[in-house]
Amino acid sequence: MSSALLEDLRARGLIFQIAGEDELPAWLDGGTRTLYCGFDPTADSLHIGSLVPLLMLRRFQHAGHKPLALVGGATGLIGDPSFKAQERQLNTPDVVAGWVDKLKKQVSQFIDFDGSETSAEVVNNLDWTANMDVLTFLRDVGKHFSINAMIQKESVKQRIEREGSGISYTEFTYMILQSFDFAELNERYDCTLQIGGSDQWGNITGGIDLTRRLHGKQVFGLTMPLITKADGTKFGKTESGTIWLDANKTSPYAFYQFWLGCADADVYRFLKYFTFLDVAEIEEIERADAERQGRPEAQGVLAREVTSLVHGDEGLAAAERITESLFSGSIDSLAESDLAQLRQDGLPASAMTRDAFPETLTQLLTEAGMAASGKQVKDALGRNAVTINSRPVGWEANADVSGCFDPEAALYGRYYLVKLGKKKYHLFEIG
RNA sequence: GGAGGGGUUCCCGAGUGGCCAAAGGGAUCAGACUGUAAAUCUGACGCGAAAGCUUCGGUGGUUCGAAUCCACCCCCCUCCA
Missing domain, CATH: 3.10.290.10 (RNA-binding S4 domain)
Known part of the structure; x- marks a missing residue:
C-alpha cells in the first residue's frame, strides 16, 4: 500500500530526493511507520510555503502512517542558515514561545488526532533541548559531527565561502540541533522518516547520520521540490505580501483569490501539489481545459480545494460569496444583509x-x-x-x-x- | 596591518559640479486587449490635491549651485600580510 503512496507522490512531482531510496518502499510497506516534519516559528503564522509539507504529512497519514508535526521551539531560537543569504535576527524567547503556540494549533488542523495507531502528534524540540547543558551537548552530540563534513554542505557553503556575509557559530550549529531532533524522535517515537523541503536535505541527512551513530538505527529522509512558478517569480508572494494560512493575516477571500489567479502554466502542477485529487482526475481537467479553448476550470478547482483545506467549508463559502458578488453579480442587486456578510467574510x-x-x-x-x-x-x-x-x-x-x-x-x-x-x-x- | 575597488530611488544598474527626483532594465500599479489569465501595447512609478517638500552610506565643508569636489567616519568587495 505504501509503495503505492510513493508512486503517487512521484506522479505528483512531490519527491525531490530520498535518502535510503532502495529500502524505503519496503520499509513503508512493512507497517505503520512514524515520520516527522519540522516547522520553525519564524512568524506568528505559517504561510503557503509550508502547505506542501503539511499536506505531505497528511498524505502519509492517509496511507497508514503516523505523522509528527514538530514545532521548533528550540530551533526557532537559533535560525536555520540553510540557503539563507545572511545571518538572521534572533527573536526573543517569549516571542518565539508565543509563535510556537500559534503554530501548534495551525499545524494541527491538517492532520488527524483520532487516538488510533496512526494518530498525529505535535511535538516541540524545546522539550528535549531546553535543559541540556553545553558540555553534554558537546560531548554526546557534537562529537559525532565532523566540521569537515559540515562545511561541505551545500546549504551553508555560500555563507562560508562568501566573505562579508559569513555565518555565526550559532547558526552553524543549527544543523546539529535539527539532527538531534531526528535522533531523539527516533528514540521517543520510533520515528524513522523525516520529510522537508529540498532546502532541508543537508539537515535531514545530518539527522540520519546522527541517528545511526547514536542509536545504530537506519532512518530515512525525503525532500520535496521547491515550488516554482513558470514566470520565475517567487511562489507565495503577491503585491500585497505573503499569503498566510492564518485567516486573520490573509482572509479566506484573499486566499481564494490567490489560487484563482494562478497562471495556466502552473495550475495543473499546483493541483498535484496542493490537493488530494487523483492525478488522473487532474489530468482529465487539464485535457478538458485544453479542448475548451476559453477560460480554464483548473484555477477554480484549485482555489476551492485549497481554500476548503485551509479555511474549511465556511471559509470557502465566504470566499465564494464575495467573489460571486463582486465579479459575477451586479453590485446593486446585493441585499443589505449581503453587504454586512461581505464585510464579515x-x-x-x-x-x-x-x-x-x-x-x-x-x-x-x-x-x-x-x-x-x-x-x-x-x-x-x-x-x-x-x-x-x-x-x-x-x-x-x-x-x-x-x-x-x-x-x-x-x-x-x-x-x-x-x-x-x-x-x-x-x-x-x-x- | 598594506594596496586597490565599491556603497545611487523596491531590486539590478547608469550618472563624476548646474539641463538630476536622477538614464536603462526588472518588479509593481493603472488602461487597452482578454479568461478577475498569458503575451503585447500605453501610462504611472520619492512624498504631496497643489504650492511645495525630502532623497543618491553617515557627518561636516568648498561652491551662487553637489549624487557628483574636499575631510573625517561607517559598511562591503578583491588581492597581499
Whole structure:
C-alpha cells in the first residue's frame, strides 16, 4: 500500500530526493511507520510555503502512517542558515514561545488526532533541548559531527565561502540541533522518516547520520521540490505580501483569490501539489481545459480545494460569496444583509463618519489601503478606473469627497462599495 | 596591518559640479486587449490635491549651485600580510 503512496507522490512531482531510496518502499510497506516534519516559528503564522509539507504529512497519514508535526521551539531560537543569504535576527524567547503556540494549533488542523495507531502528534524540540547543558551537548552530540563534513554542505557553503556575509557559530550549529531532533524522535517515537523541503536535505541527512551513530538505527529522509512558478517569480508572494494560512493575516477571500489567479502554466502542477485529487482526475481537467479553448476550470478547482483545506467549508463559502458578488453579480442587486456578510467574510472594509472625511479621494483611498500612494489613485481616477457603487469617478471629483459619497447614492443609506482597477474592492460604511 | 575597488530611488544598474527626483532594465500599479489569465501595447512609478517638500552610506565643508569636489567616519568587495 505504501509503495503505492510513493508512486503517487512521484506522479505528483512531490519527491525531490530520498535518502535510503532502495529500502524505503519496503520499509513503508512493512507497517505503520512514524515520520516527522519540522516547522520553525519564524512568524506568528505559517504561510503557503509550508502547505506542501503539511499536506505531505497528511498524505502519509492517509496511507497508514503516523505523522509528527514538530514545532521548533528550540530551533526557532537559533535560525536555520540553510540557503539563507545572511545571518538572521534572533527573536526573543517569549516571542518565539508565543509563535510556537500559534503554530501548534495551525499545524494541527491538517492532520488527524483520532487516538488510533496512526494518530498525529505535535511535538516541540524545546522539550528535549531546553535543559541540556553545553558540555553534554558537546560531548554526546557534537562529537559525532565532523566540521569537515559540515562545511561541505551545500546549504551553508555560500555563507562560508562568501566573505562579508559569513555565518555565526550559532547558526552553524543549527544543523546539529535539527539532527538531534531526528535522533531523539527516533528514540521517543520510533520515528524513522523525516520529510522537508529540498532546502532541508543537508539537515535531514545530518539527522540520519546522527541517528545511526547514536542509536545504530537506519532512518530515512525525503525532500520535496521547491515550488516554482513558470514566470520565475517567487511562489507565495503577491503585491500585497505573503499569503498566510492564518485567516486573520490573509482572509479566506484573499486566499481564494490567490489560487484563482494562478497562471495556466502552473495550475495543473499546483493541483498535484496542493490537493488530494487523483492525478488522473487532474489530468482529465487539464485535457478538458485544453479542448475548451476559453477560460480554464483548473484555477477554480484549485482555489476551492485549497481554500476548503485551509479555511474549511465556511471559509470557502465566504470566499465564494464575495467573489460571486463582486465579479459575477451586479453590485446593486446585493441585499443589505449581503453587504454586512461581505464585510464579515473578509472583504476589506472600513467605517467612518462624514465629518471624518479627508480632503481628497486620494487620501481616503490610500489610507484605506487600496493603493500605495496618492499618485496611483490619481492615475486610476484619471483613467476612470475608480467606481463608487458602480458610478465612475473621475479626477475632477478628487477634492469633492462628500459629493462622491452622496447619501443619495448610498446602498441602504450607508454602504459604498469602492472599486479601484479590476480587482480591488473596499467597502465603506459611512455613519 | 598594506594596496586597490565599491556603497545611487523596491531590486539590478547608469550618472563624476548646474539641463538630476536622477538614464536603462526588472518588479509593481493603472488602461487597452482578454479568461478577475498569458503575451503585447500605453501610462504611472520619492512624498504631496497643489504650492511645495525630502532623497543618491553617515557627518561636516568648498561652491551662487553637489549624487557628483574636499575631510573625517561607517559598511562591503578583491588581492597581499
